[in-house]
Amino acid sequence: MRYHNFSFALLTAFAVLQTTAQAEVKVGLVTDVGRVNDRSFNQSAWQGVTEACEQLGAEEGKDCKYIETRDAKDYADNIDQFIEAGFDVVVSVGFALGEATASAAAENPETFFIGVDQFQGAPLPNLAGLIFNEDRSGFLAGALAANLTESGTIASVLGTDLVPPVVAFGEGFIAGAKYIKPDINVITTYHPGEISQAFTDPEWGAATTKQAIDKGADVIFGAGGITGNGALQEVAANEGLFCIGVDTDQWLTLPAAHPCLVSSAMKLITPGVIDLIKTFSDGTMTSGNYFGGSALAPFHDFDDQVPAEVKTQLAEIKTGLEDGSIKTGYGQ
Amino acid sequence: MPESIKRIARAVSSALLVPIMALIVAFALGAVVMTLFGDDPVAAYQGLYDGAFGSAKAWARTLLKTTPLILTGLAVAVAFKAGLFNIGAAGQFIIGTVCSVAVGIHFEGTPLLIHLPAALLAGIAGGMIWGAIPGLLKVYTGAHEVITTIMMNYIASLFAGWTVYAGGRQGQSPGPLWDPTARAISETPDVLTSAQLPLMGNPRLDLHLGIIIAPLAALLIWWLIYRTTFGFEVRTVGRNADAARYAGMYPRRTTVMAMALAGGLAGLAGAIETLGLNHKFAPEFGGSVGFEGITVALLAQTHPLGVVFAAFLLGSLEAGASRMQFESGVSADIIDVIQALVLIFVAAPLIIRSLWPGKRSSLAAGTKTQ
Numbered sequence: 096m097r098y099h100n101f102s103f104a105l106l107t108a109f110a111v112l113q114t115t116a117q118a119e120v121k122v123g124l125v126t127d128v129g130r131v132n133d134r135s136f137n138q139s140a141w142q143g144v145t146e147a148c149e150q151l152g153a154e155e156g157k158d159c160k161y162i163e164t165r166d167a168k169d170y171a172d173n174i175d176q177f178i179e180a181g182f183d184v185v186v187s188v189g190f191a192l193g194e195a196t197a198s199a200a201a202e203n204p205e206t207f208f209i210g211v212d213q214f215q216g217a218p219l220p221n222l223a224g225l226i227f228n229e230d231r232s233g234f235l236a237g238a239l240a241a242n243l244t245e246s247g248t249i250a251s252v253l254g255t256d257l258v259p260p261v262v263a264f265g266e267g268f269i270a271g272a273k274y275i276k277p278d279i280n281v282i283t284t285y286h287p288g289e290i291s292q293a294f295t296d297p298e299w300g301a302a303t304t305k306q307a308i309d310k311g312a313d314v315i316f317g318a319g320g321i322t323g324n325g326a327l328q329e330v331a332a333n334e335g336l337f338c339i340g341v342d343t344d345q346w347l348t349l350p351a352a353h354p355c356l357v358s359s360a361m362k363l364i365t366p367g368v369i370d371l372i373k374t375f376s377d378g379t380m381t382s383g384n385y386f387g388g389s390a391l392a393p394f395h396d397f398d399d400q401v402p403a404e405v406k407t408q409l410a411e412i413k414t415g416l417e418d419g420s421i422k423t424g425y426g427q
Numbered sequence: 428m429p430e431s432i433k434r435i436a437r438a439v440s441s442a443l444l445v446p447i448m449a450l451i452v453a454f455a456l457g458a459v460v461m462t463l464f465g466d467d468p469v470a471a472y473q474g475l476y477d478g479a480f481g482s483a484k485a486w487a488r489t490l491l492k493t494t495p496l497i498l499t500g501l502a503v504a505v506a507f508k509a510g511l512f513n514i515g516a517a518g519q520f521i522i523g524t525v526c527s528v529a530v531g532i533h534f535e536g537t538p539l540l541i542h543l544p545a546a547l548l549a550g551i552a553g554g555m556i557w558g559a560i561p562g563l564l565k566v567y568t569g570a571h572e573v574i575t576t577i578m579m580n581y582i583a584s585l586f587a588g589w590t591v592y593a594g595g596r597q598g599q600s601p602g603p604l605w606d607p608t609a610r611a612i613s614e615t616p617d618v619l620t621s622a623q624l625p626l627m628g629n630p631r632l633d634l635h636l637g638i639i640i641a642p643l644a645a646l647l648i649w650w651l652i653y654r655t656t657f658g659f660e661v662r663t664v665g666r667n668a669d670a671a672r673y674a675g676m677y678p679r680r681t682t683v684m685a686m687a688l689a690g691g692l693a694g695l696a697g698a699i700e701t702l703g704l705n706h707k708f709a710p711e712f713g714g715s716v717g718f719e720g721i722t723v724a725l726l727a728q729t730h731p732l733g734v735v736f737a738a739f740l741l742g743s744l745e746a747g748a749s750r751m752q753f754e755s756g757v758s759a760d761i762i763d764v765i766q767a768l769v770l771i772f773v774a775a776p777l778i779i780r781s782l783w784p785g786k787r788s789s790l791a792a793g794t795k796t797q
Contacts, residue, residue: 162752165759167711172488176753289592289613
C-alpha cells in the first residue's frame with residue numbers, strides 16, 4: 096500500500112515536472128478567411144489546438160492563441176505575428192494558406208508548422224501537411240448508403256472533379272457501396288464549372304439532386320461545400336430519404352438537413368492537430384504529408400434507424416481500411 | 428496679413444473638425460462596443476498601435492496597406508469633384524490588375540525601363556476605359572453612375588475570373604491568362620521580374636516603389652483639380668452643370684473625362700498592388716480596397732491631399748488588426764465597426780456638429796462646405 100502511494104506520488108511529481116517543462120510550448124493558429132467558430136475546419140483545428148494545449152499545460156489565450164484572417168492577402172502577415180512573438184508551433188487552416196505557410200516554414204526553420212488540408216509536394220523538414228484519405232471516408236459513406244437504400248439506387252452530388260480530394264470522396268463512395276451490394280446503382284455527378292463556382296452553387300446541387308431522386312435514388316451523398324449543402328437541403332425536402340454530409344459533422348453545421356442527415360463522411364482534423372502538436376512537444380518534427388483519420392459522424396436522431404449489425408459492420412470496415420485489409424481502389 | 432492667416436486657420440479647422448471628431452467618436456464607440464463584449468479596449472488599441480507602428484515591419488505593413496487606398500480614395504474623390512458618385516473603384520481596380528498582369532507576364536526579355544511602365548500604363552488604361560463607360564452612359568443615356576458603376580463591378584470581377592479560369596473536364600477551355608503549372612487552381616503566372624516594381628530598402632519589408640507613386644499621384648491630382656483649367660471645369664461642372672454650360676464649358680466631355688481619370692487612378696491602384704506586392708492575379712485577390720476608397724474620400728472631404736492622410740489612417744487600422752487580435756483577443760471585426768462608424772459620421776456631419784459646443788451659425792456654415 097505504502098509502496099503504491101509512493102509510486103503514485105512519484106508519478107504525480109513526474110507529471111507535474113513534465114507539465115511545467117512543456118508549458119514552454121506556444122501554439123498559434125491562423126484561420127482561413129472566416130470565423131474560428133465556423134463549425135467547420137477552423138473550429139475543428141482550433142479545438143485540436145486547445146485540447147493539445149490543455150494536455151501540455153499551456154494556457155489558452157496566452158500560450159495558445161488564434162488570429163482570424165479577414166482578407167486572403169493577410170495570410171503571411173498573420174503567420175508573421177506568431178513568428179515575431181516567438182511561438183513554437185503555427186497551425187494554418189485550409190488549402191488556401193499552403194503557399195504562405197510553406198514560405199514561412201522555409202524562412203523560419205526553428206518553428207514547426209502544421210498545414211491543415213495542405214498537401215506537401217516539396218516537403219520541408221519543419222512543415223507537416225495534415226491531409227486525409229478522403230476515399231476512406233467516402234467508402235464508409237458508401238457502405239452506409241448501400242445498407243440504407245431500399246430502391247437499390249444511391250447518388251453522390253459532388254464539387255468539381257478538378258479537385259483530387261473530391262474525386263477521392265466520389266470514387267470511395269462507389270467502392271464502399273459496391274463492397275456491400277455489388278449490383279447497386281450509383282449515380283455520380285460532378286459540378287461542371289470551375290473551382291470558384293463548383294463549391295458555391297447550391298442551386299445546381301439541388302437541381303442535380305432532384306434529377307437523382309427522380310431516377311429513384313433514396314440515399315444521397317452531398318460533398319462539395321455549399322453546393323453539397325444545396326443537395327442535402329433538397330433531400331431534406333422529401334419524405335423518407337436519407338442524405339450524408341461531408342468534412343465535419345454537418346448535423347451541427349446544417350440544421351436544415353436534419354430531416355435526412357443520417358451521418359457525415361468526416362475528416363478527423365481535431366485528433367490530427369493534437370497528434371502533430373504532441374509529436375513536436377515530444378521533440379520530433381513530423382514533416383511531409385501526415386494522414387489524419389477518417390470516420391463517419393454520429394447518427395444523432397437516426398441512431399435507432401441504423402441496425403446494430405450495420406454499425407458493427409461499419410466499425411469493421413473502418414478497421415479494415417486502416418489496417419489495409421480493405422482497399423478503396425482509389426489511387427492504387 | 429494676420430487677418431488672412433486667421434481666416435485660413437479658421438477654414439482649415441472647420442474642414443478638419445468633422446473628420447477628426449468622427450474619428451474620436453468612432454474610436455470611443457468602438458471602445459464601448461468592446462467593453463460591452465467583455466474585451467479590454469486599452470489592450471486592443473495598444474495592440475492596434477503596435478501592429479501599425481511598433482516596428483519597421485509594422486510601418487512597412489501600414490505603408491503597403493495605405494498605398495492602394497490613396498489611389499482608390501482619389502478615384503472616388505475626383506469623381507466627387509465632378510459631382511459623380513463613383514462606386515466602381517472596385518471594378519476599375521480589378522481591371523487594372525488584369526491588364527497589368529496581361530502585360531507583365533508576356534514580353535520576356537523586355538528591359539525593365541520599358542516593361543514596367545508599359546504594365547503600369549496598361550493598368551491605368553484598363554481602369555480609364557472601365558471608368559469612362561459609366562461616364563458615357565450617363566451623358567448619352569442618363570443612366571445614373573451609381574447603378575452603372577455597381578454593375579460594372581460585377582462585370583469586372585466575372586471577366587477577371589474568366590481570364591484565369593482553369594478549364595474543366597467537360598471541355599471548357601481555360602482562360603487566356605491562366606497559369607497551366609497551377610493545374611486546377613485559377614490564377615495567373617507571376618509577372619516577369621522586368622515588370623515588377625523594384626523594392627526599396629530591406630527586401631524582407633516588401634516596400635516597393637508604389638508607396639512613393641501613390642502620394643505623388645495625390646499631389647498631381649491636387650494640382651490638376653486646383654491649378655489647371657481642366658480642374659476648374661471639373662469643379663464647376665460638379666457644382667452646377669447648367670452654369671458650366673452657360674459659361675461655355677462642355678459638361679458632358681468633362682463628366683466622361685473625370686470618370687476616366689477616376690477609373691485610371693483605381694486601375695493604377697490595381698496595377699501597383701499586382702506589380703509591387705502580389706505579382707499575380709487570383710480571383711480571391713479582389714479585396715475591398717475599392718469600397719474602402721469611398722470611406723477614404725469622404726473622410727478626406729474629397730480633398731486630394733486629405734486623401735493621403737485618410738488612406739494612411741485606414742491603412743494603419745488594417746495593418747494593426749492582426750496584432751490587435753493577437754495581443755488582446757479582440758475580434759478584428761471591430762476594425763470594420765470603427766470604419767463603419769467613421770463613415771457614418773463623416774457622411775452625416777450634422778451628428779458630429781451637434782456634439783460640438785459651437786454657435787448655430789458655424790453649424791450652418793460648416794454644412795455648406797460639404
